[in-house]
Amino acid sequence: MSKLLIQAGTITTAERSYIADILCIDGLIAEIGTNLDSSGAEIINAEGALVIPGGIDPHTHMELPFMGTTATEDFFTGTAAGFAGGNTTIIDFVIPGPRDSMLDAFHTWRGWAQKAAGDYAFHVAVTSWSDKISEEMGILVREHGVTSFKHFMAYKGALMVDDAIMLHSFARAKELGAICNIHAENGEAVAHLQQKLLAEGITGPEGHPLSRPPSVEGEAAQRVITIAGLLDMPVYIVHVSTEDATAAITRARAAGQRVYGEVLAQHLVIDESVYWNKDFAFAAAHVMSPPFRPKHHQKALWAGLASGALQTTATDHCCFCAPQKAGGIGDFTKIPNGTAGIEDRMSILWHEGVATGRLTPNEFVAITSTNTARIFGLMPAKGLIAVGADADLVVWDPTATRTISAKTHHQNVDFNVFEGRTVTGFARTTIAAGKIVWHNNTLHAIRGAGRYIKRRL
Amino acid sequence: MSKLLIQAGTITTAERSYIADILCIDGLIAEIGTNLDSSGAEIINAEGALVIPGGIDPHTHMELPFMGTTATEDFFTGTAAGFAGGNTTIIDFVIPGPRDSMLDAFHTWRGWAQKAAGDYAFHVAVTSWSDKISEEMGILVREHGVTSFKHFMAYKGALMVDDAIMLHSFARAKELGAICNIHAENGEAVAHLQQKLLAEGITGPEGHPLSRPPSVEGEAAQRVITIAGLLDMPVYIVHVSTEDATAAITRARAAGQRVYGEVLAQHLVIDESVYWNKDFAFAAAHVMSPPFRPKHHQKALWAGLASGALQTTATDHCCFCAPQKAGGIGDFTKIPNGTAGIEDRMSILWHEGVATGRLTPNEFVAITSTNTARIFGLMPAKGLIAVGADADLVVWDPTATRTISAKTHHQNVDFNVFEGRTVTGFARTTIAAGKIVWHNNTLHAIRGAGRYIKRRL
């Protein structure tokens, strides 16, 4: 019997904050109270610190094969880096090609993920439509605990689906009780602008944001909201990066529709000026979709989180190193899309969100774990601090500072988009399934210790 | 030399109102002033009445082959009925099939239109994309005075174009200086809902509005506005029928984009309850796309006209008789889409717009002719009362009333969607190219007297 006692921390949930001890036994929270019996337990003193539910990153792409290369961060290194940043669970994406079996792809990803140190679940992408896809969706929901399906409105010629496919897939998901996720960018418009820019001789990284202006996201968000509304079902828009999409979501919610929006930590603090940096490697390292935006969009995203129009935060963690990014020299459309973030999301949100007064500590918990657990069926095991829940906990030091750098981070990538930022708010200790996996700046991640989490409808 | 003198009317233009005589010579306005010399002139006493520019209907479909049948109103009967309603010019649509040559289609329509009694121009539809289409667009603009191109986002499997085609076509139109028109409804969503409704056993006319809810139009309007915005060009949305689309237009205009919206007289006063009428013939007679809407949308449309968010009014005049409409018994998707309106638009707008105080007489002129002439390159011949302009004039009696009925109308169709309405505001005399073509309730339309109008960029 493994016992761990976290003493005297300020337990901070989405609901409230209070001081108490937490006793974890065999991976679960066994007791919460004051002056709990410490006999036989490993003790962590959390006095003066917060104890929060382990962060959940609902949007990662570990070891993803994409754009002719493979993301460098694998399920082991990625979940381990997540521990260092206060995360205990990820939801990654199974992405079959348009001609692939969803189930085959699911099993492939399950195989890759065996090495994970932390718990994980999967969204599965719908990239084409057929009776077989429809049938496989049913199997995934009923047998494999996959309760969410991803749709790409961008990446023409690769993963993009059109409105007809979305209508089919959404209708099927509704039947199954699953929720749909959408990458909202008008892929036809992006492709058109890419060709136009290349034809005009704009080949550098600045072509990336120029080919994906904010309205391209706003339009797609409005479209998918309309489609979900026609079918009378909720919808979840990933990586909302613009005032335009946030406004579309806000309008829909004000009309009574259930629309959820996710924000990446990166979009909250980085703006599009990075793409005009003269160093190709620097600019290319920031290439992801949607791209970084003019600064005023950040205000809308923060307000969206504070107002409740946007509910979750993620990272779209997808790592490509400089040699991979270099594949796009001379043609920005060939730069592998992706940035890292899993290790820094929680700190960025605390530093820029809580320390600035934009968010309360309880809201911080809501948007880093609880809301995600509720929307994606991870409750009651995750996103809570409650007796019976998984002992996924973080001792969060609200005043400790650190300076982010690729030199010191644990992510398996050579660049950090937050390089040089000194942030307040630090995961002093991370506990996953009752085990200390990060403490005193030291990782104790165990390859393969992570569990696949079947989700509930 | 043909001389016509209109005496002492209140000349009412988009700009102002004043009392004066108008002397027309050989089809043009020769002089405006007080106490003009009447020698040798036919005289019309307009005292107490308004004299306005002849109405321009920018959206008609005379003798259109559509949905397996052909519209009953031809260019002669249609333009003649237009005279009776105070119209002197129409802009009709050349609609090639996806595999047809635009130029061939243009010449086909030109042939049909030889019989027109009134002046006409053509928008030409882009229903597919190829280098040939691109080339033909150039020829149409440069050689044939076609300065506007139509795009259908609805009618899947027939006329519908996707975003990729619109991006190509819009970019080409911009190059040529032409303007793009759009029928904004998400055709994929409509098709999906049609199939769903039919599968559920909803086969009657009520399936028509149920398969095309307001958001389907709002979404498409937002999408095409986004596309035009990306290409930095104006765009014109035909038959705006919803608060949703009006709001999208208003938002775009408030952000500095040039977006134009057209409203049909029918949508301003008829609501969707007609489709639940138990008489199939009655309900089917109202089937057009977009369909009639819940009543509150009308308020948004009127406000749009008053505020300037919407600029023009039209009818989408497209006549199918009961036997044709009967083709959709048992399957609402087979009811030919279309309603008549050209004879009544001006009266409806005066009665419900000016007489109610929603619009001034000058605004009435702006939205029935002047704005259309300006947007579509018909100035300075049309849409004005000015020396040198075409003598297309209407003596408008602001107080005369009539009761609309299919029994008495001049339109070649067996139904009138305004049946039984008594309206104030009446085209007492219509003058086209200096000739009296409608007077004392009598038509003097001459087959073939209408001219094709090449438009200016």
Next chain:
Amino acid sequence: MSKLLIQAGTITTAERSYIADILCIDGLIAEIGTNLDSSGAEIINAEGALVIPGGIDPHTHMELPFMGTTATEDFFTGTAAGFAGGNTTIIDFVIPGPRDSMLDAFHTWRGWAQKAAGDYAFHVAVTSWSDKISEEMGILVREHGVTSFKHFMAYKGALMVDDAIMLHSFARAKELGAICNIHAENGEAVAHLQQKLLAEGITGPEGHPLSRPPSVEGEAAQRVITIAGLLDMPVYIVHVSTEDATAAITRARAAGQRVYGEVLAQHLVIDESVYWNKDFAFAAAHVMSPPFRPKHHQKALWAGLASGALQTTATDHCCFCAPQKAGGIGDFTKIPNGTAGIEDRMSILWHEGVATGRLTPNEFVAITSTNTARIFGLMPAKGLIAVGADADLVVWDPTATRTISAKTHHQNVDFNVFEGRTVTGFARTTIAAGKIVWHNNTLHAIRGAGRYIKRRL
């Protein structure tokens, strides 16, 4: 030692739902778990039912002297009726006259409230401005646990404050860490319209809504939001009844401002047609401010609750009987303003909110207690189900139905605005401070058992 054990209910909080027992000892929740020891405890079997935190009504006016009469419901009868409806706490209002001492008024109300059966707190109204008021605000916050101040923008010549007073009072409240509540209606406009209507001979109850159109509330909401924004502080708008005010709140939140909105159960389901009822007594019984609204406003309010733009629900419970209402025969401005609701709020919200799918059970808890406790400083004693919290609990039967009627309700008033509605969702047992106060349709309310609750900043 008093012990009460609630067995096997589905504990439903704002955060989540789970099945467990709750042991209450001496008025507090002592333990939550499965199969808790029942020795010595009174047992309530909650199997198949929900156990929720006791409802908190943040807006009541027990025995209020108003418009020349006094509300018939006193603190005893009112809190008792609250028990029957699943409420365990109210926040009432101390309303000094413009020339009165706030402290004196506070003590007067404290005296009246001695008879309360349930717990209560007070907002205190600012109805004038002076150094003394400023000083008394400080005393109320620091010594009496009053952390919220009310401001009336309506009731000209009585309670109304102008912008200058609000600016002073808000600035002082910010200094003290207190929150401001606002009744948002433009009182000058109301007074103007009242005089105009009376002058036109409109003296009946229909004059009430005609003198307080929706825009009067929307304007005031926008104004007070602006004022709070200038001072960079949160603000709470009571009884939001219109789409206009909801939109103003939504806009402000989307811009990053902290604005809270409260909705009355009455406004969610009753529309303005009641005022045109020919029976004066019926119409007058519905007179309250803001008045009931055209039906479409209800949609905006429900959407506001679901989206999070509006956070709390209340009743503005303020009872006047027919003879009192009759004082306004011949002059609608003299009808005492107020309706009852405390006994029915929770059922109305469950029936129309949860049973219809608009809200989840967790959201139901959030808007009936948790959010109110958080905003008004009642945590951690109220609004939660947690060890150490007050044992204020309701066994909520989600399927039981009852028909609302003044004949059977426990409120001390002769009319029920929900008369005749059969609603699903019923407070089977209400427990206040660990005591059963309502069970098997029987009240066990004890005069004077209620406690004054000092609130936290």
Next chain:
Amino acid sequence: MSKLLIQAGTITTAERSYIADILCIDGLIAEIGTNLDSSGAEIINAEGALVIPGGIDPHTHMELPFMGTTATEDFFTGTAAGFAGGNTTIIDFVIPGPRDSMLDAFHTWRGWAQKAAGDYAFHVAVTSWSDKISEEMGILVREHGVTSFKHFMAYKGALMVDDAIMLHSFARAKELGAICNIHAENGEAVAHLQQKLLAEGITGPEGHPLSRPPSVEGEAAQRVITIAGLLDMPVYIVHVSTEDATAAITRARAAGQRVYGEVLAQHLVIDESVYWNKDFAFAAAHVMSPPFRPKHHQKALWAGLASGALQTTATDHCCFCAPQKAGGIGDFTKIPNGTAGIEDRMSILWHEGVATGRLTPNEFVAITSTNTARIFGLMPAKGLIAVGADADLVVWDPTATRTISAKTHHQNVDFNVFEGRTVTGFARTTIAAGKIVWHNNTLHAIRGAGRYIKRRL
């Protein structure tokens, strides 16, 4: 008989553009046509230039006594400087003190204005309420052609009126058929912020914008729109300077309300950074209310003009020289409010509006004269180029450039807020009442030649 012939210019009105000659006889336009007989006429060759209606500035304050001093520009110098900028008419403001007779004040201003070189009309301000004011409003409308009344929501303790006064005054204006103008800033909020800033030691010009943030204008705009809406009448908001107010106007118009907005040339191109200039004289020279704004507001104002949400442009021309401005050293609230602009409005609008593609030449005419003439009852004499209209014309060179400077301007003030800007678009010749008053960079203004213009309802 005085004859003037303007040959071959491109006559540009709000409606259209065409090439023709204009013959002016005895102060009126006598004939418009091609190849007009030039015998006996002074000839102006306008080939290659536009001929537009003389600009109308609907918002000037010549020789205004304000804040303890008097504006340096008098009616003669001011209207003369207007000629140099292409203006032929102004509408100035009669501003009685709260205890003054409106009629007395009107006659006082009429006296001052005797010296004007150009035509002028007056708005009259309502600064208090009484039966006498109500009666005088009637006399002004019926006997003196004053058809618009001004209301200040700002300037607490001086000109400010509260909602009660506005309701009275608006209702009276509606009765009379007059239109109300409003300076929309919440004066209570401004006064509060002024005191707060001064108390904090912020005494320099930067205190000016800090005490009048954008929301203060947005709120007041919304409020006055609501009041006008309650009374079902149009309203005109002067010097709209913010996105906030523009959005309020746009929303009201989209709901069907008639709301007009005016923009100052200054607000379109100058931003608030001027107030942080270290040179007090420079910063103070820019002090006017509303103040200059963060740059993004300009985008909203331009879009408002292009979309039609805003209809007119003005200058609020009100000149104070450095020694006057110096009265506010050490206390920004004592800096006389006002900037000059009448000479440069038209050039700024052409250069930044037409030359950039934001506006068409016809829209330029609409917003510099025609719309103003229509809204304020100056038609058919002003705002048109039509036979019978006043011969108030400008030969506008669309390509000529000049550099604006206080050293060369004709305004009687020592500062120019547009100093150093090189602008394209120039009033080559200005003709007022058929007389050349500005030509070849030379003024021919005649003291007292201006006429008081009675306006029509």
